[in-house]
Amino acid sequence: MLDIDRPRLLSEEVPFRYEIVEANHLGGESYKGTLTKLSPKGADVRLEKSVPILSNLKMHILGTEGQEIAGASYAKVVGAVPGSSTAFSIRFTSSSPEIETFLRVLLSPVAEADPV
Secondary structure (H helix, E strand, O other), X not given: OOOOOOOEEEEEEEEEEEEEEEOOEEOOOOEEEEEEEEOOOEEEEEEOOOOOOOOEEEEEEEOOOOOEOOOOEEEEEEEEOOOOXXXXXXXXXXXXXXXXXXXXXXXXXXXXXXOO
């Protein structure tokens, strides 16, 4: 049985910029990261700066041409990938409609055969 919540390896990593949300305020600094695996509810990511588990992130996803997808995505860091200090599992808590559409396209069967 296929587990749709299990992140699938992306054919190409998707870059994004992120800020750490601290007590409902942005940390002020922006860092780089990449989505390495994706599921409808979460992802595995590689982050430029290590973060504590249960941190909240505000993410700005970059499209295939390097353009920023409109809006933002918010996520909670729910785990660390064993053997790495910069790889984490996240759960999306909210995303703009544009980002939801972009991520849905990445997960579609068409994207598996012909990467976006």
